[in-house]
Each structure stands twice: as C-alpha cells, then as structure tokens.
Amino acid sequence: MKMTYREALREGLKNALEENPNVFLVGEDVGAYGGTYAVTKGFLETYGPERIMDAPLSEVGFTGIGIGAAMGGLRPIVEIMTVNFSLLALDQIINSAAILRHMSGGQISVPLVIRMTTGGGRQLGAQHSHSFEGWYAHIPGIKILAPATVEDARSCLSYALKDPDPVLIFEHALLLNTSEEVGELPEIRSPFKAVVRKSGTALTLITYGGMLNRCLEAAKEFEKLGKEIEVIDLRCLRPLDNETIFQSVKKNHRVLIVDEGWKSGSLSAEISARIMENCFFDLDAPVERLCRREVPIPYARHLELAAIPQADEIIKKIQEIIK
Amino acid sequence: MALLDHVTLLLNMMRIRRMEEVCAELYTQEKIRGFLHLYIGEEAVAAGVLSLMRPQDNVMATYREHGHALLKGVSAKQILAEMFGKVEGCSHGRGGSMHLFSSVNRFFGGNAIVASGIPQAAGLALAAKRLKEDRHTVCFFGEGAMAEGAFHETMNMAELWKIPLLFCCENNLYAMGTALKRSQSQMDLVKKANAYNVTANSVDGMNIIEVIEKTQIALDFIKREQRPYFLEFKTYRFRPHSMFDPELYRNKEEVMNWKEKCPILTFKGHLLQKNMISELQIQELTLKVEKEIQEAIIFAEQGTWEPIEDLEKHVYENDL
Known part of the structure; x- marks a missing residue:
C-alpha cells in the first residue's frame, strides 16, 4: 500500500499510544489544532x-x-514544533536529559523521546529553516535519529520508546508529503544503524534525512551512464555507524558527504575525519563535502535553493570526483 | 503532624550543621574540591520539610543540597565519599558536591542549573499522579530561581494541569551576590505564585516548628486538591555563597543579626525552656553527630578511585 511520510509518523504515534498506556504526547498544538503538520489530527478526541x-x-x-515524567515511570513523547524552537529547551536537553545518567553514576535513566521538525526549503526564512541535528549529534548521552524514508518514519518511534536513554527524532518538513509503497506492518529494523539504500562501486555517497532523495536522484543519473554510486543513509547520527561507512569507503575509495547542516564544525566534518583516521590508505581522492552554504537561510526562493545542496550540484560534484 | 519527635528534629539540624562545618574544613585541606555551597543557617527548612517526607516521596533539590540528601536517607558516608570523588559516593564520584543522587532514596539531585530541576519535579509529580502512586513530590530552589523562565513556565503548567507538586522556595535573600531587592521588581514572592493561581504561603524558615506546620498544611492541600502549592521559607545563609565568595555584597552587621536567629540555637533554647530536653541530652546528641561525621570522613578517606578504564561508563545504559 501507498503511504505518506505524514501518515507514517501518524501510524507510528498511534501504535505507540495503543501499545503502552504510559505513553503520552506533549507539545504545542498537538491536540485541538491537530498538530502543526496535521500529524496528530483527531488524536485528542481518541486518546483524551x-x-x-x-x-x-x-x-x-x-x-x-517530560524528563521528570520519564524519570517517574511514564514514557513521554515531547513534540517541539521545529528544531529552531528546540533551542529554547536546550538547557533541559543538554544539561539534564543527556547527562543525568552520568552525573548520577548510572542511577537515573531518562527514557524520553523528543520529536521535532527540521530542515529548510519552504521559504520560511532564517528562523524556521535550521538543520541542527548534526549539532545535537555532538552531545554524548543522547541518540539522534533522522528518518529519511516513509518506512523509517513509521517504525523508528517504537524503537526510540524502547530505548532506556533520551532519543531525539528529526523529521524533515519537506518529506511530509512524499509517499512510498510499504507493507502492511512496519518493518522490523533497528533505526540505530545505517543502511545502504543503493549499492555501487564508483563512489560512496553518505547522507541522511532530507538529502537522501536528492542523493538517490543523483545516483540514478549516473546509472544511465553505467556508473553505480553507493548511497548510504545514516539514519542515526549518534551513535554513528562506523562499520557501514568504512566498509563502503574501503570498497569504493571515493567519498562524497551530503549534509544539510552548515559545513564548519559539522557532522560532515566528523564523518570526514573518521574516514581519514580509519581509511586513509583506502582513499583514491580527498573526501568531499556538500553542505548548506554558510549563511542564515534567506527568504527569496532562488537564494534559498542556492543555499541548500540540490540534486544538480550533487551530480556535478560526483562528476568532479570520479572523472 | 511531624513524623519525628522534637529531639530528632534538633538532632537532624545538628547533623546538617556539623557535616557542613566539616566539609568546609575538608575543603581547606583540599580533600573536597570544585564548588562547595554550604547550607549553614538554613537547616530548619530542610529538616522541617524532610521530617514530613516518607521513603517513597520524591525530592528534587539544588546545588546547596547536602542537608536535603542526608535527611532523605543518603548516608553521611556516601555524601562525603562523593565529595571526595570516590566510587563509594552516592553518585559514584561522577557528581561531586553539587550532584548528589540516590535513586533508592528517591533523591533526584543535586541540580546546578538554577531552576532546571523545577519542571523535572513537576514531571515526577505528574508521573506519580498518573500512575496512582502514593508519593509527595517536593522541589527546593532558591529565590534566585524565580527570575528564570523555567520557574514561571512550570508554575503555570503545574496549576493548569493540576500537578500535585510542592514548590519550596528557600529565600535566603541573595542570588549569589545579588540581593532580592536588586533583582526582582515584585519582592513579595507569594504574590508571584498567586499570579498563576497557585495557592501560596510564607514561612519563617528559621523556625522549624513553623516550617513543619505550614508544610503539613501545604501537603494536605496538595493531597486533597491534587494541585500545586508554593511555600516561601524566609531564611539566611550564614556562610558565603561558595568557598570562593569574598562577600562584598552584604555587611557583617546584617549577618550577625541573622545569626542571632540561628534555627538550631533557638530551637535548643525552646526545648530547654519547655523542659523537653536536658543539657545532658544535648551533649549526647553532639557526641552522636560527631561520631556519625567522623566515621563518614574515615569512610570517604578509605574509599577507592574508580579505574580510568571505566571513564566512559554511564553515558548510555548499554555501552555503544
């Protein structure tokens, strides 16, 4: 059957609420409004x-x-309207949720799930278009998921809720209306590991979240030329799945990382460094990166498009690397 | 009424006082490092409120929390070992003075970000209510926390969502070195709580009997109404903010005036006057406290250092 990313998120939440009476959802406009992105429409009437x-x-x-309720035995899902607003909650996320276990010598568990929308591309201007998921991945003590497919959007919540540590889920706003063919039941596959979405030998293309479809699009273009690009969907930004990345790099010897975050001090920089540290002698070319340009996201359509990696840019970059 | 008799109440205040004095000594000997915030002068608040707490009740406190931890059941041994950085400490040496934790005693820290523990305490109270558990939840914070957004957001949601939480504001008049009158446009803290429709009361925090009476009223209200309650305890810290504080912001006369209201001295005097205790009994209590604290020092001294190989433990439940 065909399902949209929005419907998938909705089904994931519904299953969670039905499976465990201690699960509850708290956030701005999740109830009467039906969710900012209409993900939870009708939930208030159904679940109270x-x-x-x-x-x-x-x-x-x-x-x-949410943190306190998690410590007290409930399974809260905190919804923050967008990643930008999550900065208002940063103290709780970083100074408490991420470190309570460690600070207490392993005694306190915070099984909290925080969901939020991320990413640019909708002409919402500089305060509604951030991609801070890579930045959150800097913090020990939390886990970071970035579902890029309908199937992942559908199934990752149930895994996040079973985790004893805080999990942040970044849902890309541009994906909400995308649809995919899925099975009757959610796939049983841990979201904490990377997945090779398309295998190939010409180059390893590493990406996640809102950039995955663009990377797959680019890879398709090369298929026509008889060049197979391998596309890795990270899915989980912390902990990073080194094994899947290194295996592919050792096989393909050329790498491009596509990251919607800014380049300086970014997740792409981290991945690049890890490849350098672990696969240096397997590389035939420097690790390349395509990232958000180092400006706040502008409103004007043409400028916004230029600020965020697009499929044609990815194609051009791959050509440069494999020429 | 109080779960403890008068002699035990006095004993508990003396235990906190002596432990804190010893901490100051151990700090100058460099056995305890980092920041050290002492509770001396404010003992009646913790000893009074905690006298009404049962083992199943939740307590959340600040970075000035040694006394609260002690009276919530964490042993002086575990507390001192923690401050020494030993693995036998109540947070296994990972926390230190500002981060005492004990999940078995339902003592949730030890939070050193001002006001950060307040919403978390509301979450604990919400969980207890939803899970139909018989627990009080009490959150301590200083009046400085009342300038933080987290305080105001939580007050609003606690009343809005009928969360049975006791807010305990330890108003010692100074947020580090900034006097209440220099930081708050509205100095009547009860009015601030009332602005959120939260029922509130103000208490002489130097008088343990008044602390207990008014806390009991608050707990009864919370249980009956399933709503929050706010208590302001007017108190004073006799020592500097931390061991680094040169106390430029208040004069000696003010400190001397407050010291005359010492909660331990006045309560002792009250008990002696009413023949509820004898000088001999007080001497016995002093010896008992000294024994407890000296044994704790030995325990902390003899504690062990966690092996460096274990450094990356306790970040996640399962090592990644």
Missing part, C-alpha cells in the same frame, strides 16, 4: 487530554516535565 497534552508556549518547561 491526559495523553495528548496541548502545552503552552513553554519549551523549557514542558521538556523538563
């Missing part, structure tokens, strides 16, 4: 206000309440 909690605009407060 105790499990679908419309929160005031108090990110630090309701994220902290």
